[in-house]
Each structure stands twice: as C-alpha cells, then as structure tokens.
Amino acid sequence: MAGLAPPVAAVRVAVRRALLGERPERRVLIACSGGADSLALAAAAAFVAPRLGLHCGLITVDHRLQEGSGARAESVAAWGREAGLAPSIGVAVDVTGRPGGPEAAARAARYEALCATAREVGASTVLLGHTRDDQAETVLLALARGGGPRGLAGMPSRREIDGIAFLRPLLDIRRAETRAACLALGLTPWDDPHNADPAFARARVRGALPTLVHTLGPKVIDNLARAAALIAADNAALDALAARAAEAARDGDGLSAATLAAEPAATRTRVLRLYAAELGAKALSQRHIAALDALVCQWRGQGPVALPGGIRVARRDGRLLQV
Structure with missing residues (x-):
C-alpha cells in the first residue's frame, strides 16, 4: 500500500499542532475560498478534527466581485459537505461603500462574515489558509509601504477578533506544498484571477517574488518569514512594556506628558496608540501617532490633534486628554 504523500502529511501535522495548541471547546470553522491553500487546509481539517473530538465546518465567502462567484461559492460549500464538514455554507457579502481600496474593503467584509457566521454556528475558532x-509577501508589502514593526511582523499565527480565535496553521508550509497536497488527494483547486491581476498590490508583489528568489536565492521566502517571526517577538515584548508605561502615565482621564516624555520612543508611541484606541479612534496612521507624540515631546502650544472618528486630543495642564 502506498504511503501518505509527504505534503498531505505536512499539512495534517500543521493543522493538528494548531488545534492542540488552541484546544477549542466548540465547533471549528475552515475559511475556504477553493484555492489550493485553503482547500488543502480544509481537507486536512476534515481528517484531523474528528480524531481530536472536534466538530468541523466550512465557510466560503462570496465577495460578489467576479462573474459566477455565487456558483463557485456553492460548489466549494458542496465539496465541504461531501468531505464531511458540517455546516458547510457560502456567505455573500457587500464590499461597496467601504473605506480603503478594494483589497481592504474585501478583507473587512470577509472578516465580518467569518465572525458573524462563527457565532451563529457556535464556533470558537476559524482556521485560515495563509x-x-x-x-x-506581507512583509514585502509592509517594507514597500514604509510600515513599522507591526507591519513587518507579518500575519500572526493566532489573532482574536470579537471573541473568535483566528488561527493560521500553514505559516510554515510553502504554497507549493499545498498544491502538491491537493494533487495527491485528487482535489482541483480554483485559481483566483485576482491573484494575478496587477491592479492589486499583493498580486504585483506575488509576481515580483520569483524575481527576488532568482536574484537572492531560494531561501529568501523562508528568511522573510523568519524575520517576521523575530520582529513579532520583539513587538510582544515592547507591547508588554508599553502596557506598564501606560499605567504609569495615567493621570485621571488623561496621560501625564512628563511621564510619557521620559519613555523611549518605541514604548511612548505604543502608549499613545493604546490611548487613542481606548478613546475609540480606529484606522490610526503614523501621521496621527506622530502628531500625538509632538504634543508630548515638541510642545509649543499647538492645538488639538484630530483623530479618526471625530476624536480630538489636546494637551492641557501637562496632560493629554480628549477635548
């Protein structure tokens, strides 16, 4: 009898490790577009989850951005049902009228649908196929856009949104392995034309990455991912320091400018970001943080800083506070 194909085994091991690390108490959902990565993930989860005593379902999101997307979503959901994933459903979303470019709008709509569906079906965990x-590619995009440490840290292996845990079991698996796994399992993945459309920034980076590999060597992808992991660890340490610094700087309903000024820039700006988020400001840019920091370190009597959501922060009597 032929042995298990190594790519299939690698994906299954990755999924098992992620689920054992999370130990979800309720149903697990697989986010599956029908592409090779998420299809290999779903097939692995269909095998692994029941053996860990877990119920596993599938959700495919129809962004309604391409002709025939509804039928394709239904075909992915139908495959999920055949594979024993229950529930296995397609959810349509509306990406029009959302802030940011088309990629950001689609991503926001997708995560809203994933969170809502997870709550509806009683799932505590969603697996993603990155x-x-x-x-x-994420690290390269962050570099190209001048991103700071958070962007350079790439995608976390675990992230919680609205009480739902999102896991990325395949961050140590190469894309070629997921394709090989699909081939070994007799699965036919869907190739999203948006992945090759130069109108999308990630597609342009994806097209440029082979050139980078050719120029710098085959280890470049592994090295970029390793750099992201190292930066993520540094971020976690700095975030812990910033949490303590925020408590020390707390002064009533504001922050002490003098206490903040004594902090290194790396922790000080994190405290300012935490404070702005506490006030309800979202989608903060580096420009917003720099303006808040100027209230602390370059105080010349300037007026309030306008943050997203109509929030204004000013310096009054040596404190930063909402006005």
Missing part, C-alpha cells in the same frame, strides 16, 4: 509565501 502560507509561508503569503507571509513573505
């Missing part, structure tokens, strides 16, 4: 190649 691979090591996706991680390398």
Whole structure:
C-alpha cells in the first residue's frame, strides 16, 4: 500500500499542532475560498478534527466581485459537505461603500462574515489558509509601504477578533506544498484571477517574488518569514512594556506628558496608540501617532490633534486628554 504523500502529511501535522495548541471547546470553522491553500487546509481539517473530538465546518465567502462567484461559492460549500464538514455554507457579502481600496474593503467584509457566521454556528475558532509565501509577501508589502514593526511582523499565527480565535496553521508550509497536497488527494483547486491581476498590490508583489528568489536565492521566502517571526517577538515584548508605561502615565482621564516624555520612543508611541484606541479612534496612521507624540515631546502650544472618528486630543495642564 502506498504511503501518505509527504505534503498531505505536512499539512495534517500543521493543522493538528494548531488545534492542540488552541484546544477549542466548540465547533471549528475552515475559511475556504477553493484555492489550493485553503482547500488543502480544509481537507486536512476534515481528517484531523474528528480524531481530536472536534466538530468541523466550512465557510466560503462570496465577495460578489467576479462573474459566477455565487456558483463557485456553492460548489466549494458542496465539496465541504461531501468531505464531511458540517455546516458547510457560502456567505455573500457587500464590499461597496467601504473605506480603503478594494483589497481592504474585501478583507473587512470577509472578516465580518467569518465572525458573524462563527457565532451563529457556535464556533470558537476559524482556521485560515495563509502560507509561508503569503507571509513573505506581507512583509514585502509592509517594507514597500514604509510600515513599522507591526507591519513587518507579518500575519500572526493566532489573532482574536470579537471573541473568535483566528488561527493560521500553514505559516510554515510553502504554497507549493499545498498544491502538491491537493494533487495527491485528487482535489482541483480554483485559481483566483485576482491573484494575478496587477491592479492589486499583493498580486504585483506575488509576481515580483520569483524575481527576488532568482536574484537572492531560494531561501529568501523562508528568511522573510523568519524575520517576521523575530520582529513579532520583539513587538510582544515592547507591547508588554508599553502596557506598564501606560499605567504609569495615567493621570485621571488623561496621560501625564512628563511621564510619557521620559519613555523611549518605541514604548511612548505604543502608549499613545493604546490611548487613542481606548478613546475609540480606529484606522490610526503614523501621521496621527506622530502628531500625538509632538504634543508630548515638541510642545509649543499647538492645538488639538484630530483623530479618526471625530476624536480630538489636546494637551492641557501637562496632560493629554480628549477635548
């Protein structure tokens, strides 16, 4: 009898490790577009989850951005039902009228649908099919956009949104392995034309990555992903320091400017970001944080800083506070 194909085994091991690390108490959902990465993930989860005593379902999100997307979503959901994933459903979303570009709008709508569906079906955990190649692309995008440490840290292996845990088991798996796994299992993945459309920034990076590999060597993808992991660890340490610094700087309903000024820039700006988020400001840019920091370190009597959501922060009597 032929042995298990190594790519299939690698994906299954990655999924098992992620689920054992999370130990979800309720149903697990797989976010599956029908592409090779998420299809290999779903097939692995269909095998692994029941053996860990877990119920596993599938959700595919129809962004309604391409002709025939509804029928394709239904075909993915139908495959999920055949694979024993229950529930296995397609959810349509509306991406029009959302802030940001088309990629950001689609991503926001997708995560809203994933969170809402997880709550509806009683799932505590959603698995995502991002691979090591996706991680390398994310780091390159952050570099190209002048991103700070948070962007350079890439995608976390675990993230919680509205009480739902999102896991990325395949961040140590290469894209070629997921395709090989699908081939070994007799699965036919869907190739999203948006992945090759130069109108999308990630597609342009994806097209440029082979050139980078050719120029710098085959280890470049692994090295980019490794750099992201190292930066993520540094971020976690700095965030812990910033949490303590925020408590020390707390002065009533504001922050002490003098206490903040004594902090290194790396922790001080994190405290300012935490404070702005506490006030309800979202989608903060580096420009917003720099303006808040100027109230602390370059105080010349300037007026309030306007943050997203109509929030204004000013310096009054040596404190930063909402006005």
